[in-house]
Amino acid sequence: MDSKDQKLTTYIYTFAFPEDERSLCALEMRSLFGVESQSNILESYVKIDPTRSPFIKERLSVMYKGETLQDLLIKIEAVQLDGATFKVIYVKNGGLTEKEGYEKRRTIEREIGLHINGDADFQHPDRLFGVMNINGGWVLGEYVKSEPVWFQHQKKPHSYSTALNTRVARAVVNIAVPKPGGIKAIDPCCGIGTVLVEALSMGIDIVGSDRNHLILPGARENIAHFGLTGEVNLADIRDITNHYDVAIIDLPYNLCSVITPEEQLEMLQSARRFSQKVVVVTVEPIDDILKNAGFAIIDRAVAKKGLFTREVIVCK
Known part of the structure; x- marks a missing residue:
């Protein structure tokens, strides 16, 4: 079959974010998927592990679609489990059209389960299926829930009050390295290693450096604490x-x-020399400095925490 004729899998992602980080979530979305959704749901042909993003809640890999629930029920009788157990989860769309109450959702889950040829297991199923009401129709697909890895990384041995929080750091890494394959990254002002921990936990090829020799042992200990390995050098x-x-x-x-x-300016001119792309996090306006350093600003976002605002700027 010609590759053009092969049917692409549609993935449906649901998102959740604090209002102060709406802009950051949108920039991460544009970086990972090339588009931005105006709601908390995104449909895409791009497959992303939901655990990568601090904002993605879950992913549905669409297998069957139906204009009505009855249409879907007929189609899912074709599901082949080959002896695997399963569980069905109703995925709420989170919008104004979400009118199904708890009991109604459980009823739909049971109804879907009765039409799947296999044994249900609510505790330790081999496969998870999600059912969702979207765009006026119904879909069923493989369901993957995000694991908040970034949250676990809050419990690192060393931290600074002014360091990025782990959720923001993880989003910044995704913005910088949306497709990790073959990419070599650096955090040249790595501090206590918050960005390094998030990047290394996603399997990204990154090294860290800092000119402050006092901080480097803490960065290395933070990385090792989570069973990760990474290079951290003393360098200006x-x-x-x-x-x-x-x-x-x-x-x-x-x-x-x-x-x-x-x-x-000197720091950014140095970065211009050794890196093709730079993602800068700043609390001060630096557009003119970036342009003077030879960068073009490609995209940007703000991340707020109370009265404190950071800007994330993507440059090439």
Whole structure:
């Protein structure tokens, strides 16, 4: 069969995010999927492990569609389980059209289960199926729930009050490296290693460095604490000679790391030299400095925490 004639799998993702991080979620969505949804649901041909994103709740790999629930029930009788056990989960669409109450949802799950030729197992099923009412119709597909890995990473041995929180750090990594295959990344101001932990936990090829020798043992311990391995070097950003596909730079801004606009320019000019793409996290306006360093701004988002606002800027 010609590849053009092969049917592509549709994936349905549901999202959840704090209002203060709506902009960041949208930028991560554009980076991972190439489009942005105006709701908390996205349909795409792009397959992403939902655990990668701090905002994706679940993924449905569509197998069957029906204009009505009855249409769907007829189609799913073709499901072949080959002896595997299963469980059916009703996936709420979260929009204004979601009118099904708890009992109604459980009834639909049972009805779907009765039409699947196999044994249900509610505790430890071999396969999970999701059923969803979307765009006026019904779909059934393989269901995968996201695991909040970033949340577990909050319990690292060393942390700074001004460091990125793990959810934001994970989103920034996805924005910087949406397709990890063959990509070499660097965090040249890695600090306590928050970005490194998120990237390494996703299998991304990344190295870290920092010019502050006092902080590096803590970064290395944080990485090892989660059973990860990664290279963390003592180096000033201006002395980096290797070339990387992308750099993630959380510009220093606390009272111990005050840097002038001239120093910011020098840092970014260095990054321009050794990296093809840069994702900058900043608490100050730096558009002019980025342009002076030779970067074009491709996309951006804001992430707020109370009165504190960070900007995430994608540059090439």
